Amino acid sequence: MWKAIWDYxxxxxSPRHFYDIGGRWLPWLWLVAGVFLSVGTVxxxxxxxxxYQQGNSYRIIYIHVPAASLAMGGYMLMAACGLISLVWKxxxxxxxxxxxxxxxxxxxxxxxxxxxxxxxxxxxxxxxxDARLTSMLIxxxxxxxxxxxxxxxxxxxxxxxAAAILSLVGVVNLPIIKYSVEWWNTLHQGSTFKVTERPSxxxxxxLPLIVMLLGCYAFFAACVVARTRNEILQRERRAQWxxxxxxxxxxxxx
Numbered sequence: 594m595w596k597a598i599w600d601y602x603x604x605x606x607s608p609r610h611f612y613d614i615g616g617r618w619l620p621w622l623w624l625v626a627g628v629f630l631s632v633g634t635v636x637x638x639x640x641x642x643x644x645y646q647q648g649n650s651y652r653i654i655y656i657h658v659p660a661a662s663l664a665m666g667g668y669m670l671m672a673a674c675g676l677i678s679l680v681w682k683x684x685x686x687x688x689x690x691x692x693x694x695x696x697x698x699x700x701x702x703x704x705x706x707x708x709x710x711x712x713x714x715x716x717x718x719x720x721x722x723d724a725r726l727t728s729m730l731i732x733x734x735x736x737x738x739x740x741x742x743x744x745x746x747x748x749x750x751x752x753x754x755a756a757a758i759l760s761l762v763g764v765v766n767l768p769i770i771k772y773s774v775e776w777w778n779t780l781h782q783g784s785t786f787k788v789t790e791r792p793s794x795x796x797x798x799x800l801p802l803i804v805m806l807l808g809c810y811a812f813f814a815a816c817v818v819a820r821t822r823n824e825i826l827q828r829e830r831r832a833q834w835x836x837x838x839x840x841x842x843x844x845x846x847x
Contacts, residue, residue: 608825609834611685615818622815629808636801644798653711655802659809661704664732665767667697667813671739672764675757685821687753688828690760691743692820696813698736705729724773728766735763749828 637655644651674690677683708726709719720726739756746752769776794802829835 606683606685608685608688608829609832612822612825615822619815619818619822622811622818626808626812626815629804629811631808633801633805633808637805641798641801642795647715650711650714653707655805657704657707657711658802659806660700660707661729662806663809663813664697664701664704664729665770666810667693667700668732668736668760668763669767671697672757672760675753675760678753679757679761684828685825687749687757688824689817689821690757691753692817692824694736694739694743694756694760696816696820698733698740700813701729701733701736705733724776725770728770728773731766732763732770735759735766738763 633655638652641652643649671690671693674686674693678687678690705726708729712721713719739760742756742759743752746755826835826838830839
């Protein structure tokens with residue numbers, strides 16, 4: 594029984610199955626991302642009221658908060674896929690981790706950049722060695738370290754193993770980022786959303802933020818699926834099913 598279940602799981606997470614499923618989901622992910630990001634951007638930047646203390650400068654949160662959330666969530670996903678690839682030798686998980694690394698690094702950079710833009714009018718400086726900011730900068734370095742390991746090895750399996758180990762070690766930084774504003778006296782404000790408490794913002798401010806979060810997560814998922822499908826085609830280029838896809842696309846002029 595367990596062998597049958599494991600065989601089914603292996604088939605489900607195979608590169609070919611992921612490529613097929615991803616191809617069906619990809620248009621919907623792009624559509625959801627486009628709609629939610631468009632609505633959230635217009636709603637947050639044009640129609641949400643100004644903050645009584647920060648004025649219009651607070652509107653950067655509609656980009657900053659989703660970017661920071663995805664930088665952390667993306668790293669967790671990358672580490673989870675790295676663990677799966679190390680323990681169960683699932684090739685698709687390693688490909689997903691490789692795809693997440695580049696996208697997560699960009700979101701981490703965007704979070705730091707937009708945070709600096711917000712910090713200038715709020716704190717009077719673009720950067721302080723605040724616990725939250727410093728731990729986010731470390732997260733960017735971890736992303737870059739993982740990307741560097743992927744590029745340092747010619748053998749994809751060796752690169753995936755080294756990158757997975759570093760990503761797992763770096764997970765310890767995530768709770769530091771999350772709880773830094775509670776553990777230390779920092780300039781950075783607390784979380785806008787908490788599970789056990791009501792949002793610290795009025796609905797007309799946090800609702801467009803939720804829309805932007807959903808749109809950014811859909812955009813992130815679409816980017817990961819698209820990059821992973823390209824990675825699959827590159828890594829499995831000698832497989833017959835990939836050759837058939839290339840032959841069909843060539844015949845159709847794609």
